Amino acid sequence: MIDVLYFAWVRERIGVPREQVSTDAATVAELVEELRAREERYALAFSDLKALRVAVDQDLTDFDAPLKGAREVAFFPPMTGG
């Protein structure tokens, strides 16, 4: 089980801020594939990965990143701090 978090418009499209997901995905990209296959709202949120950023255990990373040992994966649009 892994905690999956969504922020900003990704959160709005998926409809929840976080959920627990049971997965054997080896990488973030594999997890995205599993989510996309679930429901239309996921397919919509993940339709363009270039518009998304990902963090594994609160560190920014990329979609090739391994999920082994990870407790938390977060998906969100490019950040707009400051």
Add this chain to the structure above:
Amino acid sequence: MIDVLYFAWVRERIGVPREQVSTDAATVAELVEELRAREERYALAFSDLKALRVAVDQDLTDFDAPLKGAREVAFFPPMTGG
């Protein structure tokens, strides 16, 4: 007659902050020559013009600047503001 002002160590070497000088000097450099010829303290203060800056009527300029119409000439070391 022209007001001549001295600041920082130039003032200290010459011994007064300002004085009125009667001069026909056409340029700042000519005024400096006249002052140098006056007394040792002027010769000392103006011994190295590279170490000095000059303002005519409160605008930074150089030693070639004309004095025609000028009311105020100031001599001082490089500035250290901020």
Add this chain to the structure above:
Amino acid sequence: MRIIVQEQPFDLGAEANAFAASRTDMGAVVTFTGVVRDDPSRPLRQMTIEHYPGMTERALEKIATEAQARWSLGDVLVIHRFGPMRPGEQIMMVATAARHRKDAFEAAEYLMDYLKSRAPFWKKELAADGESWVAAKDEDEDALTRW
């Protein structure tokens, strides 16, 4: 180093004074303050900042630690708000103290550049015609290539 992530407003003046007073062996103090622009030509009603609690503090600490490694700094302060704000309100501030002005300026610019696109904050604007997420700007991403 002080990293503060909070919902409530901060007092720029009080923070700047406290920051400057804490390191009087530093000759240069730079502050940057970000404000929700209250622009008459842009009828914004509210800006809401969402963030990623936990990762936010972690990301800001990482950025500030990197700034301290790159420049000779006496101290670094980062305050960033989240939640709803009105036009004219201050969103965030950074402050840097250094012996020399170049370090203080460069470190503050570095903090701002990284904070813009590497700290997990997202801005949503509410205007008369509805809500919209502020898009990241290419120029903010490009600004990172400078460092």
Add this chain to the structure above:
Amino acid sequence: MRIIVQEQPFDLGAEANAFAASRTDMGAVVTFTGVVRDDPSRPLRQMTIEHYPGMTERALEKIATEAQARWSLGDVLVIHRFGPMRPGEQIMMVATAARHRKDAFEAAEYLMDYLKSRAPFWKKELAADGESWVAAKDEDEDALTRW
């Protein structure tokens, strides 16, 4: 634009707050504050700043006007003290407000670079071993070539 040359201390926090509050249509406010360094390894008792009344205000206005011509600024503030100061006291500050952070940062750095070597101030330090005038640094003159 506000240019202030005064002997008495100023309140960085109060000035920063007033400056930021006056132009809430600007997204970015940068301040720089210069401090007499209170450095234990440098037993300074007092720093005295001499200036050229009349020319000082004129030179600062010229520098600030040039900054406003070069960058898109909402406002500029320069406060510079003269007279005797103790270690830890604040000597001067500049503040810039702009819609975008790049303008605010660059203009503040420009103001500082010009103020260092083109505004008629001279610093004299009093230490245990006597008084001496602070020499202008080549690096401060070189900093102007950037602009």
